[in-house]
Amino acid sequence: MKKLTVAIMGATGAVGQEMLRTLEQRHFPCTTLRLLASERSAGKKIPFRGKLHVVEQLTAGSFAGVDIVLASAGGAISKEFAPKAVEAGAVVVDNTSYFRMDPEVPLVVPEANADALAKHKGIIANPNCSTAQMIVAIAPIHRAVGIRRLVISTYQSVSGTGQKAIDECLRQTREILVEGKQEVEKKVYPHQIAFNVIPHIDSFLENGYTKEEMKMVNETRKILGDDSIAITATTVRVPVLRGHSESVNVETRKRITPAEVRALLADAPGVVVVDDPSQNDYPTPIYCEGRDETYVGRIREDISNPNGLEMWIVSDNLRKGAALNAVQIAEELLARGLLKRS
Numbered sequence: 001m002k003k004l005t006v007a008i009m010g011a012t013g014a015v016g017q018e019m020l021r022t023l024e025q026r027h028f029p030c031t032t033l034r035l036l037a038s039e040r041s042a043g044k045k046i047p048f049r050g051k052l053h054v055v056e057q058l059t060a061g062s063f064a065g066v067d068i069v070l071a072s073a074g075g076a077i078s079k080e081f082a083p084k085a086v087e088a089g090a091v092v093v094d095n096t097s098y099f100r101m102d103p104e105v106p107l108v109v110p111e112a113n114a115d116a117l118a119k120h121k122g123i124i125a126n127p128n129c130s131t132a133q134m135i136v137a138i139a140p141i142h143r144a145v146g147i148r149r150l151v152i153s154t155y156q157s158v159s160g161t162g163q164k165a166i167d168e169c170l171r172q173t174r175e176i177l178v179e180g181k182q183e184v185e186k187k188v189y190p191h192q193i194a195f196n197v198i199p200h201i202d203s204f205l206e207n208g209y210t211k212e213e214m215k216m217v218n219e220t221r222k223i224l225g226d227d228s229i230a231i232t233a234t235t236v237r238v239p240v241l242r243g244h245s246e247s248v249n250v251e252t253r254k255r256i257t258p259a260e261v262r263a264l265l266a267d268a269p270g271v272v273v274v275d276d277p278s279q280n281d282y283p284t285p286i287y288c289e290g291r292d293e294t295y296v297g298r299i300r301e302d303i304s305n306p307n308g309l310e311m312w313i314v315s316d317n318l319r320k321g322a323a324l325n326a327v328q329i330a331e332e333l334l335a336r337g338l339l340k341r342s
Contacts, residue, residue, distance in 0.1 A: 004029055004068070005030065005065055006068050006069075006330075007063065007068070008020060008033070008036060008072075010037060013073065014162055014318060015318060018319065018323035019323040019326060019327065022324050023327055024048060028330065028331065032065075035055045037057070037058060043055060058081060060081070063088035066090040067090060067091070068090060068092075068093065068339065070093050070326050071094045075098035086121075091333060091338070092124070093126060093326045093330055095126040095322055099125045100218075100219055106119055108124055108325075109132050109223055109325060111135075111139065112136070112223055113224075114332050118338065126326050129156075130160075130212070130215075130216060131223070132320055132322075133315035133320050134216070134246055137265065137296050139224065141250060141261060145252045146253030148229065148251045148253050149231070150231045150233075151249040152233040154216075154234070154235045154236060155236055155245040156235060156244045156317070159242045160321075161189075165189070168188045169193050170241075172193060173194040196239060198237040200236075201237055242317065243289055244314070244317040244321060245285060246312070246314070248312075251309075254307070255307050256309070261309060270320070272294070272295050274287070275297040281297070283314035288316050291319065294313060294315040295313070295314045298312035299312075
């Protein structure tokens with residue numbers, strides 16, 4: 001392929017901007033770049049590889065000649081425009097939740113199930129940010145000894161909601177610390193997020209879980225290809241700007257020691273083990289910000305279960321949780337010759 005045209009759908013959003021940075025940092029071989037967004041953002045200029053690129057309004061005709069679309073403009077937009085991109089000959093890597101559980105659409109974390117890309121019919125789904133980073137850490141364990149059950153608690157940063165949430169967290173913090181306010185305006189979240197935690201991400205379902213929690217349940221099973229894994233999750237929003245943290249209890253089918261897990265993960269792609277409690281060495285969101293890898297620490301035996309492990313998993317949610325995973329999928333499509341246009 002001599003020339004490759006890449007389109008970013010939702011180019012002015014937080015994830016779209018991170019996709020651009022990731023493409024540039026990883027030297028992705030695109031000859032032509034098209035930045036697509038709403039009418040409101042059309043005309044803006046965004047730098048990429050030393051040149052300014054003009055944002056175009058997203059329309060049904062935006063995909064002529066495009067090879068790969070990296071989409072992060074919301075589920076409703078993907079529902080409408082992803083099929084149009086496929087009709088135009090492009091392959092779409094979609095970062096929204098709309099296609100994730102579609103049985104005809106591969107849901108991919110390249111370190112875990114890149115082979116699923118061979119079955120794509122034009123659309124590949126990027127998993128939920130909290131799911132993606134966890135999969136990188138637990139897939140090697142599942143391959144080695146099998147996983148019977150997962151108990152997950154997440155501590156997710158406000159950037160997972162978008163720029164408006166970041167702004168709200170910073171504004172509320174300033175109003176409390178600088179202006180001395182006791183009551184702050186709440187627009188993005190139902191409760192104050194500054195100096196608080198909110199055990200509620202996405203909307204509640206009839207079973208008492210939230211959509212975010214059920215995403216982790218269903219997406220994990222699909223990516224690992226094992227519906228028998230018992231999974232429960234509680235997802236929590238915390239006043240951290242960037243980077244998601246997860247406490248994950250893993251019950252394995254065969255016993256594996258913490259030392260064996262550390263050795264296994266040390267050789268796993270996309271994982272860095274940071275686990276020396278004697279030196280207070282474990283991953284934190286600030287440590288991981290702007291980095292591609294998923295970091296794992298606090299690996300220890302579950303004292304209540306002979307086949308249980310406890311793990312602390314942290315990653316930059318805008319990188320591995322979104323932009324990086326999408327670009328890695330695009331790289332795999334190229335490497336495996338799975339683009340329609342060749």
